[in-house]
Amino acid sequence: MNTMTENKYFFRPCTWIFLLLVGLTVVTWFIGMKQFSGLQISLMVLGIALLKGQLIGDYFMGLRRVSGFWRWAVAIWLLLIGSLISYAFNISA
Amino acid sequence: MIIRLIQFQDRENQMNPMEKSKWPPGDLVIWIFIMAELLVFGIFFAAYAFTRANHVELFNTYQATLDRNSALLNTLALITSSYFVVRAVAAIKIDDNKRCFQWLLAALFMGVVFLVIKSIEYQHHFSQGINLSTNTFYMFYLSLTFFHFLHVVLGMVILIAVALKARAGGYCAQEHTGVETGASYWHMVDLVWIVLFPLVYVMK
Secondary structure, three states: OHHHHHHHOOOOHHHHHHHHHHHHHHHHHHHHHOOOOOHHHHHHHHHHHHHHHHHHHHHHOOHHHEOOHHHHHHHHHHHHHHHHHHHHHHHHO | OHHHHHHHHHHHHOOOOOOOEOOOOOOHHHHHHHHHHHHHHHHHHHHHHHHHHHOHHHHHHHHOOOOHHHHHHHHHHHHHHHHHHHHHHHHHOOOOHHHHHHHHHHHHHHHHHHHHHHHHHHHHHHHOOOOOOOOHHHHHHHHHHHHHHHHHHHHHHHHHHHHHHHHOOOOOOOOOHHHHHHHHHHHHHHHHHHHHHHHHHHOO
């Protein structure tokens, strides 16, 4: 019975999120392999990473079903490091 | 006070899974540990980015020597492993200890894949005489990735403990805090790599 219940939900939301994460990872790798560079490219790659991080926090860590501080704990971390890294790349561009 | 918080969190975890909880999945203590780990990695990432700002040419030159194909495989290994852990948590929520154990084994296998690929990368660098004192870029690259490597090892030790308990039938749909605790830590290891991969291997 349990197996049937699991099979019924094989393409559950987390499976689609997993496929999206794989797709975004391949995009990042492709940008790296093509040696694309520059501030805008770097910020785009960083943006993709932050989006992936938020997806992991929401769907894999289960924070989308949490309220209050813990709902935003990972998002705050991503926002902070994203801002610092963006600033550092901006001053070196 | 922490014990009272955990007891309150345990009661909240018994509620309807569709309702929003005040507390994240698993033990609250692991989440305090996770935030501490994220803070340390965040400082490490910022230090890398600001040091790079003063050595852009050096960082870009030596970043080009890294193997991005290995980095891609490692990222896919960790994402896949995290997905398997999500499935393990879903399995235990329907009282399926056997399926939970199998998903955790699959996740551990992907963890081993990560460690093997990273070890091959390190072996390649060391055979070329590269070490922490070669230059500033390699100092950051080796220390950041090895620090993360150690976290993968610790995450796997936690997952092994959870998997063994699941195999023994130690969890059920009503009480699976241990599975969620191990899962949360493993996702943190994945989350850190998700930022590390573009920062060290791609952005320039």
